[in-house]
Amino acid sequence: MxxxxxxxxxxxxxxxxxxxxxxxxxxxxxxxxxxxxxxxxxxxxxxxDCDMIALAKESTENYRKKQRKSKAEKIFKQSIINDNLAQVTFENYQPTSEKLNYAKGLCQRYAQNFTLDNKQSLLIQGSFGTGKSHLSMSIVKEVKAKGYTVLYMNVPQLISTIKNTYNNRNGMTEQELAQIISDVDLMVFDDFGINMNEFATSKMFELVESRVGKHNIFTTNLDEKEMTRNKDMQRIFSRIMSNTTLIKMDGQDYRTRGLKF
Ligand SMILES: Nc1ncnc2c1ncn2[C@@H]1O[C@H](COP(=O)(O)OP(=O)(O)OP(=O)(O)O)[C@@H](O)[C@H]1O
Ligand SMILES: [Mg+2]
Ligand SMILES: [Zn+2]
Structure with a gap:
């Protein structure tokens, strides 16, 4: 002693x-x-030395957790989100009809039940300004908070982003972008279907193909007939619908509520 x-x-x-x-x-x-x-x-x-070893192990685990989190942050930063979606949550979505309330419930359940074992997708379809982007962004925020990697992309802007990779304006190659899209735990394709020229259609085909069997959310204004208007669109649509729940969100445009026409 x-x-x-x-x-x-x-x-x-x-x-x-x-x-x-x-x-x-x-x-x-x-x-x-x-x-x-x-x-x-x-x-x-x-x-x-048992306590010391346990301590070292714990700090290694913390380090790994931190690294995973910062990688997820980096990936999410690649998202293409319009400013008015920065603040949206399930809480601040006030359904204006029974139908939209039902849609909100389905979206909340999707976020709550999100695990990697049970891969499920959503197609959120409906008219302008009913909250399709609002609710899909709310899902993304909740799933991200659980520690999963998420990516939210506005499709028309995603197509421009791909074009910009050709002159290296993003500091990222098309392959790198495609890899991130293919790898994330949850991918949102917002506003699918508008301005789909030949280039956009073929790019979307590749990206959607790389997401088959994973968690995806598609939002669209197109109805089923418009989504399958030609062979190429049908090929995409058939992949979009694999293991996918359709959520209908028709209603009054929230952006122009209170306006009289
Ligand atoms: N029920 C609601 N409660 C609160 N805010 C809402 C509601 N519905 C829509 N909003 C807000 O209105 C705006 C338009 O909604 P959103 O962008 O989600 O519509 P959308 O269905 O995606 O429309 P579009 O088809 O034009 O893309 C957003 O700022 C959204 O936060
Ligand atoms: Mg939208
Ligand atoms: Zn010991």
């Missing part, structure tokens, strides 16, 4: 020992150790 106190002093311990026990037995490593507790609360177990 003398010996340890001397040693402790040398090692720079300025605190008094308030408790000590010798020849204790560690159940985890099977070693014998001496126990010292200091008046500052510090504990030293001389002869057993």
């Amino acid at each position: 003398e010996a340890f106190q001397n040693l402790a002093k040398k090692a720079g311990f300025r605190n008094k020992i308030v408790k000590q026990e010798f020849e204790l037995h560690c159940k985890d490593c099977g070693r014998k150790y001496d126990y010292y507790e200091f008046d500052n609360g510090q504990v030293v177990k001389d002869g057993c």
